[in-house]
Amino acid sequence: xxxxxxxxxxxxxxxxxxxxxxxxxxxxxxxxxxxxxxxxxxxxxxxxxxxxxxxxxxxxxxxxxxxxxxxxxxxxxxxxxxxxxxxxxxxxxxxxxxxxxxxxxxxxxxxxxxxxxxxxxxxxxxxxxxxxxxxxxxxxxxxxxxxxxxxxxxxxxxxxxxxxxxxxxxxxxxxxxxxxxxxxxxxxxxxxxxxxxxxxxxxxxxxxxxxxxxxxxxxxxxxxxxxxxxxxxxxxxxxxxxxxxxxxxxxxxxxxxxxxxxxxxxxxxxxxxxxxxxxxxxxxxxxxxxxxxxxxxxxxxxxxxxxxxxxxxxxxxxxxxxxxxxxxxxxxxxxxxxxxxxxxxxxxxxxxxxxxxxxxxxxxxxxxxxxxxxxxxxxxxxxxxxxxxxxxxxxxxxxxxxxxxxxxxxxxxxxxxxxxxxxxxxxxxxxxxxxxxxxxxxxxxxxxxxxxxxxxxxx
Amino acid sequence: xxxxxxxxxxxxxxxxxxxxxxxxxxxxxxxxxxxxxxxxxxxxxxxxxxxxxxxxxxxxxxxxxxxxxxxxxxxxxxxxxxxxxxxxxxxxxxxxxxxxxxxxxxxxxxxxxxxxxxxxxxxxxxxxxxxxxxxxxxxxxxxxxxxxxxxxxxxxxxxxxxxxxxxxxxxxxxxxxxxxxxxxxxxxxxxxxxxxxxxxxxxxxxxxxxxxxxxxxxxxxxxxxxxxxxxxxxxxxxxxxxxxxxxxxxxxxxxxxxxxxxxx
Numbered sequence: 001x002x003x004x005x006x007x008x009x010x011x012x013x014x015x016x017x018x019x020x021x022x023x024x025x026x027x028x029x030x031x032x033x034x035x036x037x038x039x040x041x042x043x044x045x046x047x048x049x050x051x052x053x054x055x056x057x058x059x060x061x062x063x064x065x066x067x068x069x070x071x072x073x074x075x076x077x078x079x080x081x082x083x084x085x086x087x088x089x090x091x092x093x094x095x096x097x098x099x100x101x102x103x104x105x106x107x108x109x110x111x112x113x114x115x116x117x118x119x120x121x122x123x124x125x126x127x128x129x130x131x132x133x134x135x136x137x138x139x140x141x142x143x144x145x146x147x148x149x150x151x152x153x154x155x156x157x158x159x160x161x162x163x164x165x166x167x168x169x170x171x172x173x174x175x176x177x178x179x180x181x182x183x184x185x186x187x188x189x190x191x192x193x194x195x196x197x198x199x200x201x202x203x204x205x206x207x208x209x210x211x212x213x214x215x216x217x218x219x220x221x222x223x224x225x226x227x228x229x230x231x232x233x234x235x236x237x238x239x240x241x242x243x244x245x246x247x248x249x250x251x252x253x254x255x256x257x258x259x260x261x262x263x264x265x266x267x268x269x270x271x272x273x274x275x276x277x278x279x280x281x282x283x284x285x286x287x288x289x290x291x292x293x294x295x296x297x298x299x300x301x302x303x304x305x306x307x308x309x310x311x312x313x314x315x316x317x318x319x320x321x322x323x324x325x326x327x328x329x330x331x332x333x334x335x336x337x338x339x340x341x342x343x344x345x346x347x348x349x350x351x352x353x354x355x356x357x358x359x360x361x362x363x364x365x366x367x368x369x370x371x372x373x374x375x376x377x378x379x380x381x382x383x384x385x386x387x388x389x390x391x392x393x394x395x396x397x398x399x400x401x402x403x404x405x406x407x408x409x410x411x412x413x414x415x416x417x418x419x420x421x422x423x424x425x426x427x428x429x430x431x432x433x434x435x436x437x438x439x440x441x442x443x444x445x446x447x448x449x450x451x452x453x454x455x456x457x458x459x
Numbered sequence: 460x461x462x463x464x465x466x467x468x469x470x471x472x473x474x475x476x477x478x479x480x481x482x483x484x485x486x487x488x489x490x491x492x493x494x495x496x497x498x499x500x501x502x503x504x505x506x507x508x509x510x511x512x513x514x515x516x517x518x519x520x521x522x523x524x525x526x527x528x529x530x531x532x533x534x535x536x537x538x539x540x541x542x543x544x545x546x547x548x549x550x551x552x553x554x555x556x557x558x559x560x561x562x563x564x565x566x567x568x569x570x571x572x573x574x575x576x577x578x579x580x581x582x583x584x585x586x587x588x589x590x591x592x593x594x595x596x597x598x599x600x601x602x603x604x605x606x607x608x609x610x611x612x613x614x615x616x617x618x619x620x621x622x623x624x625x626x627x628x629x630x631x632x633x634x635x636x637x638x639x640x641x642x643x644x645x646x647x648x649x650x651x652x653x654x655x656x657x658x659x660x661x662x663x664x665x666x667x668x669x670x671x672x673x674x675x676x677x678x679x680x681x682x683x684x685x686x687x688x689x690x691x692x693x694x695x696x697x698x699x700x701x702x703x704x705x706x707x708x709x710x711x712x713x714x715x716x717x718x719x720x721x722x723x
Contacts, residue, residue, distance in 0.1 A: 392654035402599040
């Protein structure tokens with residue numbers, strides 16, 4: 001697969017990853033021109049963003065169980081474009097070497113590319129300095145980093161941490177552990193009548209005892225978006241910090257940490273077209289500087305003696321051991337790819353898809369979709385968790401996979417407290433990304449209707 | 460709807476001839492019996508009435524099951540037969556699609572098992588039967604359908620056993636498993652799930668293991684049953700592999716019951 005082919009006579013053939021050298025300037029230039037042709041094609045309405053980008057994702061072109069694969073599990077993990085796959089291969093073929101300490105040519109090159117990836121992440125979320133980006137294994141590790149490093153040294157008995165009941169387990173459990181160790185108290189915001197975390201209640205809960213607010217930007221179950229800027233203003237007014245779980249927002253929309261003024265922000269690479277095994281924590285410089293190390297070992301030290309050691313400056317202070325170098329570079333390539341399309345463009349397209357998916361799902365009889373109803377004020381992410389009366393979501397997902405090759409998820413989606421509040425044990429979830437099309441949604445709905453009639457015929 | 464009755468050869472002291480009003484499948488020479496079975500139908504329900512010409516009252520425990528596999532659809536029924544007379548049993552519902560009703564009794568000293576049913580076969584034989592059956596279904600969707608068919612056969616679950624300690628961990632659906640050892644030292648199992656496919660798995664596993672010796676239960680390995688991988692591709696040790704979790708739970712509970720028994 002030679003990258004994207006624009007099958008229109010008026011547009012030149014442009015392949016974003018034709019350059020054999022991994023020189024970054026060629027890369028960026030290629031993508032700028034690439035972006036122009038994509039915008040033009042999409043603006044002229046010839047073809048949707050999904051149709052245009054699908055050829056870049058080799059994994060989507062296969063059959064499962066005798067049917068064409070329809071991949072609708074993007075909230076669990078996204079697929080990777082050829083550009084990312086090639087960058088990984090290129091790293092290992094051309095300049096794999098350990099970073100930061102080496103003198104020789106390969107090591108210098110690997111270090112450059114690794115640090116360039118850090119700069120790309122910083123630019124992508126508009127952080128003011130790349131030193132504010134700490135590479136971790138994933139968002140879960142990033143949250144644990146904040147919990148063990150910042151939490152253990154800043155929380156005292158009776159300090160309050162505010163979360164919502166819709167948080168992912170990774171945003172809840174580390175704080176339960178740290179709260180137990182420090183005597184801090186966790187407070188949870190419930191849902192309002194729109195099935196969205198009650199922002200007014202959250203505002204009321206914030207008090208002088210609040211030290212931290214942990215909130216998701218976009219919910220992986222409800223599809224709702226929280227007003228982070230407002231929450232940060234309220235939290236800062238009482239001197240509390242805000243940790244934003246941006247796993248479902250960074251891959252799908254423009255995220256500006258300076259605009260949000262978030263203190264901490266976490267995301268995973270594998271949800272944003274990058275490889276697994278890498279994620280990042282954004283933390284404001286003044287915060288990171290005060291935080292003690294999380295994991296100890298090589299790379300994060302300054303000097304090591306037998307009886308004590310001194311530590312490096314952030315971000316190195318929080319990156320112990322040899323990092324996931326290839327993966328970080330792969331994440332950088334993913335960011336280049338996404339930027340080449342434009343996050344605003346991706347967001348606009350996904351909004352259309354989100355509305356289309358919601359509308360079509362509503363037409364399925366006896367269905368209950370969780371989260372808010374989309375309107376002019378309320379925007380949903382391109383995902384829907386749902387249940388159908390009398391049919392277990394696992395049965396639905398199994399049948400969809402076996403009979404139609406449609407991949408959705410069923411279970412509690414790492415949000416058991418939320419499911420308990422919704423009164424169910426599990427739900428099914430279909431989640432889209434910019435390489436999905438309306439045809440995928442049509443396929444899904446048709447298959448879902450077939451599934452429902454199949455199970456109903458057995459009753 | 461016709462009923463084929465497989466008649467058990469009964470070895471009992473008091474015997475007379477058998478009267479059978481319906482067309483029946485007789486695989487054995489009927490020399491000993493004194494029970495007259497008759498069935499009447501009320502839409503989906505079947506009731507069994509038994510007439511005896513025995514001269515001594517006795518209690519006759521038996522199971523009724525549909526299909527060639529032994530799926531207990533009710534608890535063991537005890538019918539107290541007084542001398543000579545007819546009594547009506549409980550009514551049991553036959554599920555759609557099955558029209559073979561079998562009657563088996565465990566109070567008998569010797570039971571002839573006809574080739575067609577798998578009642579009283581050992582666990583390893585049943586495992587082979589199950590594996591062969593699923594292997595013969597090459598289309599994955601047919602396996603799903605077969606599981607749903609077996610889900611219908613699952614015996615009802617006693618609500619009093621729906622306890623947290625009976626939850627099987629690690630399944631995406633909720634599965635409850637209850638187990639015990641009866642007076643003869645055989646293990647019994649009952650299970651339920653909110654997912655029909657999981658119920659199907661439970662049904663298959665219970666068919667294999669219910670009423671077996673504890674040693675046989677503990678000896679069944681996941682590798683033997685890998686053909687049951689419906690909806691879970693390959694030999695994956697995924698945490699959503701319901702039947703594996705249920706199997707492990709069955710083995711663990713059996714081991715615990717045996718240990719408890721030895722302590723007494």
